[in-house]
Amino acid sequence: MEVPFAFLVGVLFASGLYLMMQRNLLRFVFGLLLLSGAVNVLIFTAGRLSRGVPPIIPEGLAAPAGPVANALPQAVVLTAIVIGFGLIVFTLVLVLRVYERLGTVMTEELGPALVRSPDAREEP
Amino acid sequence: MSALVVLPVVVPLLAAAVLLLFRGQREFQRVLATGATALLLVVSAVLLAQVSAQGILAVQLGGWQAPFGITFVADHLSAIMVLITAVMALASAVYALVDIDPEREASGFHPLFQVLLVGINGAFLTGDLFNLFVWFEVMLIASFVLLTLGSSRAQLEGGIKYVSVNLVASMLFLTAIGLLYGFTGTLNMADLAVVLPEHDAGLVTTIAMLFMVAFGIKAAVFPLFFWLPASYHTPPIAISAFFAGMLTKVGVYALIRTFTLLFVADVGYTHTILLWIGGLTMVTGVLTAAAQNDIRKILSFHIVSQIGYLIVALALYTPLALAGAVFYLVHVIIAKANLFLIAGITRRLSGSFDLRHIGGLFQHAPFLSVLFLISALGLAGIPPLSGFWAKLLVIAAALEAAQWWVTGVALAVGLLTLFSMTKIWQYAFWSPLTNGVVLAQRPSRLLYAPTIALALLILLLGLWSEPLIALSDAAAAELLDPSRYVQAVLGPATSDVGLGAGHAPVAGGRP
Numbered sequence: 001m002e003v004p005f006a007f008l009v010g011v012l013f014a015s016g017l018y019l020m021m022q023r024n025l026l027r028f029v030f031g032l033l034l035l036s037g038a039v040n041v042l043i044f045t046a047g048r049l050s051r052g053v054p055p056i057i058p059e060g061l062a063a064p065a066g067p068v069a070n071a072l073p074q075a076v077v078l079t080a081i082v083i084g085f086g087l088i089v090f091t092l093v094l095v096l097r098v099y100e101r102l103g104t105v106m107t108e109e110l111g112p113a114l115v116r117s118p119d120a121r122e123e124p
Numbered sequence: 125m126s127a128l129v130v131l132p133v134v135v136p137l138l139a140a141a142v143l144l145l146f147r148g149q150r151e152f153q154r155v156l157a158t159g160a161t162a163l164l165l166v167v168s169a170v171l172l173a174q175v176s177a178q179g180i181l182a183v184q185l186g187g188w189q190a191p192f193g194i195t196f197v198a199d200h201l202s203a204i205m206v207l208i209t210a211v212m213a214l215a216s217a218v219y220a221l222v223d224i225d226p227e228r229e230a231s232g233f234h235p236l237f238q239v240l241l242v243g244i245n246g247a248f249l250t251g252d253l254f255n256l257f258v259w260f261e262v263m264l265i266a267s268f269v270l271l272t273l274g275s276s277r278a279q280l281e282g283g284i285k286y287v288s289v290n291l292v293a294s295m296l297f298l299t300a301i302g303l304l305y306g307f308t309g310t311l312n313m314a315d316l317a318v319v320l321p322e323h324d325a326g327l328v329t330t331i332a333m334l335f336m337v338a339f340g341i342k343a344a345v346f347p348l349f350f351w352l353p354a355s356y357h358t359p360p361i362a363i364s365a366f367f368a369g370m371l372t373k374v375g376v377y378a379l380i381r382t383f384t385l386l387f388v389a390d391v392g393y394t395h396t397i398l399l400w401i402g403g404l405t406m407v408t409g410v411l412t413a414a415a416q417n418d419i420r421k422i423l424s425f426h427i428v429s430q431i432g433y434l435i436v437a438l439a440l441y442t443p444l445a446l447a448g449a450v451f452y453l454v455h456v457i458i459a460k461a462n463l464f465l466i467a468g469i470t471r472r473l474s475g476s477f478d479l480r481h482i483g484g485l486f487q488h489a490p491f492l493s494v495l496f497l498i499s500a501l502g503l504a505g506i507p508p509l510s511g512f513w514a515k516l517l518v519i520a521a522a523l524e525a526a527q528w529w530v531t532g533v534a535l536a537v538g539l540l541t542l543f544s545m546t547k548i549w550q551y552a553f554w555s556p557l558t559n560g561v562v563l564a565q566r567p568s569r570l571l572y573a574p575t576i577a578l579a580l581l582i583l584l585l586g587l588w589s590e591p592l593i594a595l596s597d598a599a600a601a602e603l604l605d606p607s608r609y610v611q612a613v614l615g616p617a618t619s620d621v622g623l624g625a626g627h628a629p630v631a632g633g634r635p
Contacts, residue, residue: 020288020292025284028288032288032291032292032295035292035295036295036298039295039298039299039302042299042302042303043298043301043302043305043306045306046302046303046305046306046307047305047306048306072305073305076254076301076302076305076311079254079258080298083258083261086261086265087261087264087265087291087294090265090268090269090287091287091288091291094268094272094280094283094284094287095284097272097275097280098280098281098284101275101277101280102277102280102281110281110284111281113277113281114277114278114281
């Protein structure tokens with residue numbers, strides 16, 4: 001079961017990186033979205049895909065009685081999803097703000113737009 | 125006692141929470157933010173004293189034993205880094221009282237700065253790779269907002285580069301963590317140090333390279349540093365200075381931690397790559413700095429070149445070199461941040477950061493000139509300032525390891541650094557003013573307080589370097605003997621058997 005998932009991760013990585021190399025910042029964000037999905041699938045796959053009972057420790061024991069499903073990758077992926085969500089939302093807002101203030105989302109036009117802008121010499 | 129290890133994270137976290145509650149009250153926020161940062165300094169100093177008295181301290185949060193619980197570890201390196209973070213935080217916080225405008229304060233500068241401290245201290249103290257990722261992200265998101273706070277066009281343009289490149293680094297970091305977990309079944313660093321030697325060295329090295337790239341981007345090493353000079357000059361100086369001092373050093377810390385504790389299976393391969401990276405980082409940083417005219421840009425490129433020395437010291441991987449790395453870290457954080465703070469005052473005096481538009485400052489502000497001279501010569505490594513000992517340790521280690529070319533490069537880059545600092549001195553301070561204004565505004569005395577304190581620290585570390593060298597030696601000894609770290613975290617009994625029962629019942633099993 002891991003092999004098809006490995007290919008899936010590969011395809012997601014490739015598409016994500018392809019999008020990130022575009023000049024449009026919005027596409028870059030979409031690429032980032034794919035990439036973060038790819039990493040999450042990768043971690044999930046790295047924890048081994050298998051059917052198992054929930055990892056619940058019976059009363060009075062220190063460890064589960066028989067083989068159980070691995071809960072750690074799920075916890076890790078859950079955390080990574082939340083973090084990824086926050087970062088991507090921030091990046092989207094940043095891109096929006098860049099569009100509002102500099103009037104473009106094309107990376108090669110950002111520099112010239114900055115030089116042209118009235119407060120180019122603006123110092124913080 | 126065990127609470128002490130988590131206090132450097134808890135103090136700024138609580139401060140951030142309270143600061144958020146009192147968003148509207150500017151005066152209260154300013155007092156609380158400065159007070160909390162001062163408290164952090166006290167806590168950090170006590171932590172370092174405890175670590176040097178008792179050795180490595182480890183805490184398992186929530187009562188779950190390592191490698192299952194959340195582990196916090198304070199060894200000499202972590203404790204030194206936490207202390208220097210607190211010193212820089214206090215300096216920046218005091219400077220920020222004048223430098224940060226009320227508008228930025230109202231949009232939440234103070235709580236964000238505390239959250240940044242939470243992330244940095246968490247990264248220094250965690251004993252778990254995934255938690256390291258989480259703390260990195262806490263630090264990153266706070267730094268993203270601080271960098272773009274105010275949304276000037278220059279900030280947005282620099283911010284987009286900073287954010288995008290750092291996000292790619294985070295994804296690589298997370299990928300490496302996922303692969304390492306799939307490979308070993310654990311993410312606790314002490315546990316990994318025990319388990320990794322049992323695995324195929326080739327595959328471990330492959331994953332190590334992913335970590336090297338991820339941390340390399342964050343530490344701004346050659347050829348991954350371009351985001352730094354593109355963004356660090358855009359925010360207000362109080363933020364720039366703290367970023368310049370601390371943020372890349374968290375990346376360097378992560379490199380030092382992982383490439384002394386975890387990835388030492390094939391030192392000949394990985395550390396040779398690090399040596400080349402370090403050498404090239406030094407040279408490219410210092411050469412590109414020479415072409416700049418904006419003081420902040422010159423200083424930003426010098427951050428990069430100084431990172432090179434740290435990477436070289438790590439790559440040499442000898443007791444002397446690692447002690448040099450720790451000493452160098454402390455020295456360069458202070459010197460670099462102070463140069464930024466002084467550049468901020470220069471700008472207030474002269475109205476510009478551009479060397480072509482300023483001059484005559486030695487005549488008008490002799491005291492500031494002396495402060496600049498101490499920091500600049502300290503950075504270049506002139507005795508009796510802290511940089512001299514830092515460079516001496518690294519270069520002596522390179523000679524000891526018979527790495528001649530890197531010794532030559534380090535010496536040459538030292539000279540070029542001096543050249544760059546002389547350029548700033550020559551244009552801004554020494555030469556008469558040709559075009560532009562002097563004394564655009566008289567800077568507040570409060571701006572001088574942190575710069576004077578840091579300049580004194582540079583002088584003190586140069587004249588009385590023995591305590592810090594002793595601490596650095598202790599840190600290096602711990603780094604080169606991972607078994608002490610492992611024992612502190614896992615306890616003496618389990619350190620050789622590995623993991624015990626907990627990992628066994630996983631369906632599919634540990635590989």
